[in-house]
Amino acid sequence: MATNLVVIKESQVVAPAPNTLQQTGAIISQGGTVTSLYTGSLITQPSDLTPLLTPAVAVSAASWASGVMTLTTSAHGIPVGQSVLMDWAGANFSVLNQTWLMTATTTTALTFSLVTNPGTVTTYGTVTNHSVAQLVAAVTTFFSMGYYQSIYVLEVGANGDTAAIASLSAYLTLFPNSAYKPGLTGYYYLYVVPKSWDGNAAFLTLSAAYQNLTSLTYFAVTTTLGTYTNYTSLMRNILWMIESPQFSAVPASVTVASASWAAGIVTLTVPAGNLIAAGSWFQLSGVTPTSLNGWQKAVTVTSTSISFAVAANPGTISAPGTILASYFANTGVPTTEFSMASMAWIILQWLPSDTNKVPQLEYTFTYGVTPFPQAGQSALLTTIQAAGGNYIGTGAEGGISNTMIVGGQTADGNSFNYWYAADWCKIQGDLQLANAIINGSNDPVNPLYYNQNGINSLEAVLAGVFSQAAIFGLVLFPPKQLGLTSAQLLAGLDAGTWQGYTVVNAIPFVPYSQSNPGDYRNRVYKGFSAQFTPQLGFDQIQINFIVSSFVAL
Numbered sequence: 089m090a091t092n093l094v095v096i097k098e099s100q101v102v103a104p105a106p107n108t109l110q111q112t113g114a115i116i117s118q119g120g121t122v123t124s125l126y127t128g129s130l131i132t133q134p135s136d137l138t139p140l141l142t143p144a145v146a147v148s149a150a151s152w153a154s155g156v157m158t159l160t161t162s163a164h165g166i167p168v169g170q171s172v173l174m175d176w177a178g179a180n181f182s183v184l185n186q187t188w189l190m191t192a193t194t195t196t197a198l199t200f201s202l203v204t205n206p207g208t209v210t211t212y213g214t215v216t217n218h219s220v221a222q223l224v225a226a227v228t229t230f231f232s233m234g235y236y237q238s239i240y241v242l243e244v245g246a247n248g249d250t251a252a253i254a255s256l257s258a259y260l261t262l263f264p265n266s267a268y269k270p271g272l273t274g275y276y277y278l279y280v281v282p283k284s285w286d287g288n289a290a291f292l293t294l295s296a297a298y299q300n301l302t303s304l305t306y307f308a309v310t311t312t313l314g315t316y317t318n319y320t321s322l323m324r325n326i327l328w329m330i331e332s333p334q335f336s337a338v339p340a341s342v343t344v345a346s347a348s349w350a351a352g353i354v355t356l357t358v359p360a361g362n363l364i365a366a367g368s369w370f371q372l373s374g375v376t377p378t379s380l381n382g383w384q385k386a387v388t389v390t391s392t393s394i395s396f397a398v399a400a401n402p403g404t405i406s407a408p409g410t411i412l413a414s415y416f417a418n419t420g421v422p423t424t425e426f427s428m429a430s431m432a433w434i435i436l437q438w439l440p441s442d443t444n445k446v447p448q449l450e451y452t453f454t455y456g457v458t459p460f461p462q463a464g465q466s467a468l469l470t471t472i473q474a475a476g477g478n479y480i481g482t483g484a485e486g487g488i489s490n491t492m493i494v495g496g497q498t499a500d501g502n503s504f505n506y507w508y509a510a511d512w513c514k515i516q517g518d519l520q521l522a523n524a525i526i527n528g529s530n531d532p533v534n535p536l537y538y539n540q541n542g543i544n545s546l547e548a549v550l551a552g553v554f555s556q557a558a559i560f561g562l563v564l565f566p567p568k569q570l571g572l573t574s575a576q577l578l579a580g581l582d583a584g585t586w587q588g589y590t591v592v593n594a595i596p597f598v599p600y601s602q603s604n605p606g607d608y609r610n611r612v613y614k615g616f617s618a619q620f621t622p623q624l625g626f627d628q629i630q631i632n633f634i635v636s637s638f639v640a641l
Contacts, residue, residue, distance in 0.1 A: 099532055104523040105270035107515050109304065110508070113239050113278035113436045115226045115429070116256065119165065119172065119246020120219030126259055128240040128274060137227045137241065141220050147212035150179070157202040159190070161215060166192035171248045173284055174198065175221055178213020181206045187218050203351075217246060222282055226426035232456025233433035240276065249282070253290040257297075265304035270519070277511075278327075280308045280432050287315040298325050304511050306498075308428045313369050313383035313468075316477055323499035324507060329478040331427045332458040334420030336368040344408035347375070353387065354380065355395045356408065362391055364411070367420070370394075375409035377402050418461040427480055430454040431493055435504070440512060445561035448625030449504045450496025454480060459491045469494075476501045509562040509622035516553045517618075524549045538611060540597040544571070547594035550616060554590045557620070564621040565590045573599050581619070590620040 114128060121140040123129055131137055142165065149160035159176075166172050174190040183206055190198040198215065223241060230239055244255040256279075268275040285291045286309060298305040299322060309328040311319065319328050345357040364370050366389050375381050384396040394411075421427060431449070438446050460469065460479040472479060478495030482488070497503055524546060528536020536542050547569060557563035568589035570577065577593050580586060595615030601608050 097532070099530055101527050101531065102523075104519050107268070107270050107519050109265060109268050109275060109515060110277050110511065111237075111436050111439060112276050113280065113432055114242040114276040115223060115230075115239060115280045115432075116252075116282055117223055117241050117243045118219040118249075118252045118282050119217045119243075120223045121241060121243050123243045125243060125245050125255070126262075126274075128242045128276075130238055130240055131227055132238045133235060134227050134231050137223060140241065141223065142217050142246075144177070144214035144216040146214055147176070147179075150184075150209040150212055152202060152205045152209075155201060155203050156199050157184075157188075157206075158193075159198045159212075159215065161196055161198060163195055164192065164198060164215065166190075166198070166217075166246050167251075168192050168194060170246075170251060172246060173218035174200075174215045175218050176213060176215050178211065179209055180211035181209065184209070185213070190215070201351075218284075219246075219282065221423065222426065225424050226280060226429040228424060229426045229429040229456055230433050233430050233454065234437070237433055237437040239280075239432065239436065242276065242279075249284055249288050250290045252282075253285065253288060253294055257294050260294075260298070260305065266302045268304070277304065278306045278308055278432055278435060280426075280428060281310075283310045283426075285309070286311045287318045292318060295323060295326055299323060301510075302514075304515070306507075308432050310426070310428050311477075312385065314385060316472070316475060319476065319499040321476060321500045323476075324502065326499040327428075327431065327478065327497075327504065328476070328499055329428045329431065329480075329495075330460065330472060331421045331425070332418065332460045332480065333369045334365070334367050335414050335416065335418040335461065336364045336370070337417040338363050338370070338411065338414045341413045342411040344372075344375075344411060347380075347405040347408035349398060349401055349405065352397055352399050353395050354384075354398045354402070354405070355393055356411075357393055358411070360392050362389060362394060364389060364394055370414060371412040372409050373412055374407060375405065376407035377405070380405070381409065414464070416461060416463045416465075421458045425457060427457045430457050430480070431478065434493065435508070438508070440557075440560035440562060442556075442559050445559075446505065446508070446623075447561070448496055450493055450625065450627060451483070452493050452496070453483075453490045454492055455490075457491055460494075473497075503622075503624050503627075505562075505624055506622045509557065512560075512562055513553060513557055513618070513620065516556070517550060520549050520553050521546060538608065538613065543594050543597055543613065543615070547571070547592060547616065550594075550618065551592045554592060554618060554620060558590065558623075561623050563590055564623045567592045567618075570594075571596050577617070590618065592616075592618045 120142055122142055129140055145161045145164045147159050147161050151158050171189050171191040173187055175187050177185050179185055188200040190200045193199055244252050263274045265275050295307055306325050311328045319326050342358055347356050364386050366386050368386050369383050371383055372381050379402050386394050388395045434452050440446050457480050459482050473495050476499040480491050481494035483490050483492055551567040551569040554567040558566045565588055568586050568591055570593040572593055600615045
């Protein structure tokens, strides 16, 4: 056998696959699709949703007795005992053709509360899980923004809100974003939740479990003028938005003659000629108990009464108060719109690079959505923003007619860009360092060892992440790579030595090993640190003008 003069040994350096978690989101389906539990269906265009939707169910009989309407249907698919929002359509009384909270009493029977007998139902129509309409609205609004970003629909089961929230909680336990690695499926950075979850105690508890800095999980919530205060400054992982509300024009304040509560409804008696329409928001003031003051949504109205929902008995209403004047009417959003989906599209389509930098979320253009009314609402809009909220505004101040995101923030009041940048740095830091260590273990020419050279090599990788972050519009300052002990680093930071830089430091091998004698044996190094400031945009500017009568000489 001939002897080779040259023997070649080959090794391989493998580039990391991109981490796409921040480009992946899901719209929650609560029984709106025919897919099985925890199925995530990729939607690249609105037509992808159509074959997945749960079909309407035929109603074969309907009867009313003692304030309860009972429907007999074909198999409706709602678990017995669960209460789910359902859309009734095609009945011979128009008052019945709306969304009701129906309870499954058997596999073919649904009931719901209806105070007044509507009369004999002779044409029964169909009922459809309300999640279907919300999915269609959300997907339609999402793709009104553009077709080059996709989203998933995640099925959590045809249950009532609390049970569906528990289902999502179990899903998140199975798929924590902190465990996501490139190539894995089932992980979503942003969840667009059903509108009915707004203010639900179970949902607030669930979201609290993902407020920590390692969760990388965000919830996009549609709230209302009456419930947005449920979201506090602790909720850094909540993006909440109030859609354009319906207002009725009321030219003067209205004194309420009396008020009473019964079966979850407060009824106000007002002078004849009531101008507030059902579905409109109005403000109450001077009511005792004070819990009833503020914004309320009219459920049913007559010429002399207005009712609104209050679940718990507020106690005796000793002072019925006043309905404040509302000078401008507004029609609100159509049922085919899901405004929060436009914000989800903006976030998910960010793909940071040197040629595709990340702009601030606030003031980004939106399409296919209805702006919040501006006239007469300045104080209210200021309050919403101060509370950490978002709404759809317009660029009118800049001479631009486009609608746009106003707020661009999480419930804690931070710009969403702040948390997005922090998440990007964590994700990329993990990815790039892990890639360097794995490749270093497969490089016989220049293997990566746990020594000073190895620490320097990995520190350079981390500094490279922050260099990219600065170029991509995520981090304010470029990196400054240091190799200091903890005491030296703290002294320099206190002295402001590295102002204008993102400080990336690695404690040198010898002093670190002396301070942590067991770490070298266990092949653990915890001496890296980085101090950085996310790149933010402008929310407001102020100009000081001085008008002078003096003639400049």
